[in-house]
Amino acid sequence: MGTRADYVTRPREWIASLLAREPRFLSAAEIHQRLKRGGARVSLSTVYRTLDRLRAKGDVSARSDAEGEATYMLCEPERHHHHAICGGCGRVEDVDCAAMEQFAESLRKLHGFELDGHAMEFFGRCRACR
Ligand SMILES: [Zn+2]
Ligand SMILES: [Zn+2]
Ligand SMILES: [Zn+2]
Numbered sequence: 001m002g003t004r005a006d007y008v009t010r011p012r013e014w015i016a017s018l019l020a021r022e023p024r025f026l027s028a029a030e031i032h033q034r035l036k037r038g039g040a041r042v043s044l045s046t047v048y049r050t051l052d053r054l055r056a057k058g059d060v061s062a063r064s065d066a067e068g069e070a071t072y073m074l075c076e077p078e079r080h081h082h083h084a085i086c087g088g089c090g091r092v093e094d095v096d097c098a099a100m101e102q103f104a105e106s107l108r109k110l111h112g113f114e115l116d117g118h119a120m121e122f123f124g125r126c127r128a129c130r
Contacts, residue, residue, distance in 0.1 A: 011035075011042050011050045016059070016074070024090035025063060025071035063121075084122040088129030095122060 061075035
């Protein structure tokens, strides 16, 4: 006997709490599978729609994986940081960005280039996979 609000809220809560436990990027299909395995009754299109909403709200970060598929992770895009992504297990560490100030300074000096912004990802191995 769900109210209409349940349809909106529940998938969002399920997805948010799943993502909160997973420090790695997951595709919508992977998220859908895990929710189903956990007993949640939710369609793949609802998962896509919910992820879009979470991303629009700024709660979720999205990136394309090596095959070009969209993947999602809980993140704070508002807080400037970078992702170090493990090639073994996919674990993502948030990395802050202090070193960029030096780099921006040398861009300005060497190339006369004034940096307005940047985007970077780091690839390697996490502690467990080294
Ligand atoms: Zn992040
Ligand atoms: Zn790893
Ligand atoms: Zn940065």
